[in-house]
Amino acid sequence: MPNQFENIESNEPQAFRLDKDNFEKHFPQGTIQEIDESVLSKDTNHYLYVEIKKYADEGKLASLYLIKHESGDEIFVALTSGRHPSEKGMHYYEEIELYEKRGDKTLGNGKVVRAYVEKPSQPFVGWTSTEEKFTNQGLATRRLQTMNALALATWQQPLRSGNFEPGDYTEKAWERLVKQHEVERIDTKGRQYYQFILES
Numbered sequence: 001m002p003n004q005f006e007n008i009e010s011n012e013p014q015a016f017r018l019d020k021d022n023f024e025k026h027f028p029q030g031t032i033q034e035i036d037e038s039v040l041s042k043d044t045n046h047y048l049y050v051e052i053k054k055y056a057d058e059g060k061l062a063s064l065y066l067i068k069h070e071s072g073d074e075i076f077v078a079l080t081s082g083r084h085p086s087e088k089g090m091h092y093y094e095e096i097e098l099y100e101k102r103g104d105k106t107l108g109n110g111k112v113v114r115a116y117v118e119k120p121s122q123p124f125v126g127w128t129s130t131e132e133k134f135t136n137q138g139l140a141t142r143r144l145q146t147m148n149a150l151a152l153a154t155w156q157q158p159l160r161s162g163n164f165e166p167g168d169y170t171e172k173a174w175e176r177l178v179k180q181h182e183v184e185r186i187d188t189k190g191r192q193y194y195q196f197i198l199e200s
Helices: 020-026 046-057 139-155 169-179
Strands: 030-035 061-069 074-086 089-102 105-116 124-130 183-188 191-196
Touching (some): 046 061, 046 089, 074 139, 124 139, 124 169, 139 169
Antiparallel strands (some): 061 074, 074 089, 089 105, 105 124, 183 191
């Protein structure tokens, strides 16, 4: 497999994109369209504006999308890439950042990571967070489903959980998805993690 990062400049965005039809196949509750960062304004949301503009200014923004959920909520999605030193040499990564909004309110955010050290990792949850006043509304579960659909549409691989301690608030969301037969528990090297089941 050729190394797509062989000639990378430190802040050069990578040519990785998502397949919109593939995304909507795995997330029929919403539609997705590519947008330009010029669509964003400081009035959209300060945190969203600052973060996405930062990636664009640093040359790390590969593409930007907007998911319109059937509920009326909006999910902004930024595909970003970069590199930083590690003990094993230069560490390259691709990330999918999510920012969820309901009107002018921020619902939460999340990040999917695919790291390239010796070989590409499986996409995993970098983090997921829900604003306190919107907890217990199923948003964490929906966010994981969204992140999985984005991982499948971008890398053709299902999402798995990152490292977390038993009792972590996201565990409830993962367990709910296990009961819905969307996710399986996997034990490896004495650790347990969750992974979306890849449809045949």
